[in-house]
Amino acid sequence: MKRFPLRIIAIGSLAMFLSQTAMAADEKPKTIAGASASMLSNTCAGCHGTYGASNGPSIPTLAGMSSAYLVETMLGYKSGEIPSTIMGRLAKGYTDDEINLMGEYFAKQKFVAAKGQKVDADKAAKGAELHEKYCEKCHSESGMAAEDDSGFLKGQWKSYLAAQMMDYQNKDRKATKKMAKQLTKMHKKHGPSGIEELIEYYSSGE
Amino acid sequence: MNTNKSRRRFVQGLGAATAVGVVGIPSIALGAAKKVVVVGGGTSGATAARYLKMADPSVEVTLIEANKDYYTCYLSNEVLGGARTLDSLKHGYSGLEKEGITVVHDYVTGIDAKAKKVTVKGGSSFDYDRCIVAPGISFKYDGIEGYDESMIAKVPHAWKAGEQTTILRKQLTDMKDGGTVVIAAPPNPFRCPPGPPERVCQIAQYLKKEKPKSKVVYVDPKAKFSKYGLFVQGWKKFYGYETDNSLIEYIKSDGVEELDLAAMTVSTTTGESVKADVLNIIPAQKAGQIAFDAGLTGDGDWCPIDLGTFESTIHKDIHVIGDASIATGMPKSGYSANSQAKVCAAAVAAMLNGKEPGTPAFVNTCYSVIAEDWGISVAAVYRLAEDRSKIVSMSGGLTPMDASDEAHRRAVENAYSWLNNITSDIFAGG
Ligand SMILES: Cc1cc2nc3c(=O)[nH]c(=O)nc-3n(C[C@H](O)[C@H](O)[C@H](O)COP(=O)(O)OP(=O)(O)OC[C@H]3O[C@@H](n4cnc5c(N)ncnc54)[C@H](O)[C@@H]3O)c2cc1C
Numbered sequence: 001m002k003r004f005p006l007r008i009i010a011i012g013s014l015a016m017f018l019s020q021t022a023m024a025a026d027e028k029p030k031t032i033a034g035a036s037a038s039m040l041s042n043t044c045a046g047c048h049g050t051y052g053a054s055n056g057p058s059i060p061t062l063a064g065m066s067s068a069y070l071v072e073t074m075l076g077y078k079s080g081e082i083p084s085t086i087m088g089r090l091a092k093g094y095t096d097d098e099i100n101l102m103g104e105y106f107a108k109q110k111f112v113a114a115k116g117q118k119v120d121a122d123k124a125a126k127g128a129e130l131h132e133k134y135c136e137k138c139h140s141e142s143g144m145a146a147e148d149d150s151g152f153l154k155g156q157w158k159s160y161l162a163a164q165m166m167d168y169q170n171k172d173r174k175a176t177k178k179m180a181k182q183l184t185k186m187h188k189k190h191g192p193s194g195i196e197e198l199i200e201y202y203s204s205g206e
Numbered sequence: 207m208n209t210n211k212s213r214r215r216f217v218q219g220l221g222a223a224t225a226v227g228v229v230g231i232p233s234i235a236l237g238a239a240k241k242v243v244v245v246g247g248g249t250s251g252a253t254a255a256r257y258l259k260m261a262d263p264s265v266e267v268t269l270i271e272a273n274k275d276y277y278t279c280y281l282s283n284e285v286l287g288g289a290r291t292l293d294s295l296k297h298g299y300s301g302l303e304k305e306g307i308t309v310v311h312d313y314v315t316g317i318d319a320k321a322k323k324v325t326v327k328g329g330s331s332f333d334y335d336r337c338i339v340a341p342g343i344s345f346k347y348d349g350i351e352g353y354d355e356s357m358i359a360k361v362p363h364a365w366k367a368g369e370q371t372t373i374l375r376k377q378l379t380d381m382k383d384g385g386t387v388v389i390a391a392p393p394n395p396f397r398c399p400p401g402p403p404e405r406v407c408q409i410a411q412y413l414k415k416e417k418p419k420s421k422v423v424y425v426d427p428k429a430k431f432s433k434y435g436l437f438v439q440g441w442k443k444f445y446g447y448e449t450d451n452s453l454i455e456y457i458k459s460d461g462v463e464e465l466d467l468a469a470m471t472v473s474t475t476t477g478e479s480v481k482a483d484v485l486n487i488i489p490a491q492k493a494g495q496i497a498f499d500a501g502l503t504g505d506g507d508w509c510p511i512d513l514g515t516f517e518s519t520i521h522k523d524i525h526v527i528g529d530a531s532i533a534t535g536m537p538k539s540g541y542s543a544n545s546q547a548k549v550c551a552a553a554v555a556a557m558l559n560g561k562e563p564g565t566p567a568f569v570n571t572c573y574s575v576i577a578e579d580w581g582i583s584v585a586a587v588y589r590l591a592e593d594r595s596k597i598v599s600m601s602g603g604l605t606p607m608d609a610s611d612e613a614h615r616r617a618v619e620n621a622y623s624w625l626n627n628i629t630s631d632i633f634a635g636g
Contacts, residue, residue: 028598028600029591029592029593029595029596029598030591030592031589031590031591031592031598031600032514032565032566032589032590032591032592033565033589034564034565035564035565035566035567035589036564036565038552039548039549039552039564039565039566039567040567042257042545042548043545043548043567043568043569043587044569045627045631046541046544046545046569046571046624046627046628046631047571047620047623047624047627047628048627049627049630049631050627050630050631050634054623054627055623055626055627055630056623056626057619057622057623057626058616058619058620058622058623059620059623059624059627085583085605085609085613085616085617085620086571086583086585086605086617086620089585089586089601089602089603090569090585090587090601090602091601092587092600092601093569093586093587093588093599093600093601093602094587157623159616159619163616166612
């Protein structure tokens with residue numbers, strides 16, 4: 001499906017180049033390169049769960065995510081393009097090659113849908129319709145199709161999704177033009193309760 | 207010392223005897239499973255046991271842990287503040303057993319590096335090809351006059367979660383309004399650098415709600431502490447720090463020198479004297495006792511190791527991880543311990559199979575909860591220096607001083623997510 005925008009890669013590698021130069025200026029000692037995909041990915045498990053399957057309530061699941069989406073997101077954190085509370089500080093510690101390795105690693109893991117989230121069934125039912133109308137095109141299978149390269153929606157942790165929707169709404173996180181258009185349309189017609197209903201839908205079980 | 211020498215000779219004797227035994231074994235040893243004994247099933251030990259088994263299921267992994275239940279220290283400051291129960295921090299070993307790890311509940315009394323044998327209080331012993339030692343910390347009670355280990359039921363440290371946490375919590379709830387809680391921080395190096403100022407926040411939060419005429423007096427021998435700017439910002443924002451109504455009084459660069467237990471009064475090095483209603487002395491620290499008994503500490507308080515494999519530089523085939531190790535460049539924290547354990551497990555799996563250990567990578571993060579909906583963090587990604595002399599931070603840093611209220615709110619939720627994920631990573635859901 002969608003390939004990730006080249007501009008982000010360009011910014012990402014520029015940032016890496018700059019940070020390596022900065023490192024030389026600080027005279028940081030040389031470090032040993034060549035950590036394996038599992039060695040690198042295991043450093044994430046303390047926060048994202050073993051194999052990237054999160055127990056929530058707010059840190060998102062990575063397991064089963066497409067490599068393209070994970071890489072794009074990490075590069076976005078690294079460059080500052082995607083806002084974050086902590087990922088920006090962490091993503092800068094990995095080279096683009098290492099991020100690619102982790103992308104492949106997490107793509108191979110089994111997606112585990114978030115369990116036991118509190119849901120308002122009426123709102124979720126409305127959200128299902130909104131999703132079908134405004135979002136399903138790029139987030140197929142209710143947003144569980146990794147190959148869409150657009151993150152997980154259904155089965156992802158609620159607090160994380162709510163935070164992302166807030167960031168998109170505030171324009172802190174930039175949606176692609178087409179998604180922004182659909183979001184605006186949806187928002188104009190249904191207001192903040194539309195977003196709430198979508199989130200309830202994504203948090204509901206099968 | 208004489209006793210030491212004679213013990214060393216005894217150990218050598220044992221080693222020689224076993225070496226003879228080993229010669230006769232190879233035919234069996236060829237097909238025999240490799241054995242690893244992990245001493246201590248806390249944050250680092252349990253992680254190492256699990257990740258070793260994941261890396262090579264053919265290895266026979268035995269985890270020896272003194273206690274049936276493990277209570278995380280992380281988030282135990284919230285128990286003191288009343289935001290959560292101690293029970294919410296309790297973990298067991300059934301998850302690890304289900305993954306094929308043999309769990310033995312006993313206290314390790316000796317590790318014989320020559321004979322490659324671990325002995326426990328219960329009398330049995332366990333042979334190993336490699337041993338991973340993960341005993342955490344023990345305390346140096348001798349730094350304060352008038353204070354010793356026998357007093358910890360009255361003057362709790364609550365720096366190992368469990369009964370100690372319960373004692374301190376009870377003292378806080380029993381205290382009258384208008385009381386003084388003294389928290390005395392330890393000198394460096396110690397477990398969880400942001401832990402003492404976080405405790406100040408959590409206890410101040412409790413007092414603000416329940417006993418607003420009371421205060422916390424925080425005595426710290428150091429001039430600064432971890433996440434200093436962020437903590438002081440939080441103290442001011444929530445607890446009136448530096449106003450006339452402050453719930454927090456901070457005595458810096460000044461440690462507790464003397465305790466008068468009968469009068470519940472501590473005196474500091476500069477001669478200040480503070481009367482406490484509740485007294486929490488966090489003593490200076492060193493590696494867990496077994497690290498000393500096994501001769502893994504050399505002349506110091508902690509265990510020197512190779513930073514890529516965590517193998518002891520004193521005893522071959524023994525690795526030391528977590529708080530007990532000298533992981534130059536990383537703080538003593540739960541995330542560090544979990545991260546080091548994975549590096550060690552990968553190295554042990556490689557070495558048992560006659561392979562070169564791979565390149566390590568580490569992360570540390572420490573969240574602190576300052577108030578309801580107000581969290582902060584420090585994080586770093588690390589690699590090993592080419593000359594193996596230190597673990598080097600590649601990126602990271604603190605929550606920005608001007609982070610939004612929303613970012614602070616998210617940090618609290620993320621701290622709870624971290625707790626859920628790291629404990630399930632360590633104990634396999636148990
Ligand atoms: C108040 C407080 C707050 C903290 N908050 C955080 C935080 O937010 N984030 C963070 O990352 N870290 C935090 N920490 C630090 C964290 O708890 C420790 O760094 C971590 O537990 C170290 O792991 P370890 O494996 O070295 O030791 P431990 O987890 O203490 O494990 C040692 C284990 O070995 C066992 N043992 C010892 N000797 C023997 C023996 N002879 N035989 C058998 N068993 C033995 C013990 O019973 C214990 O289970 C905090 C600590 C405190 C005190």
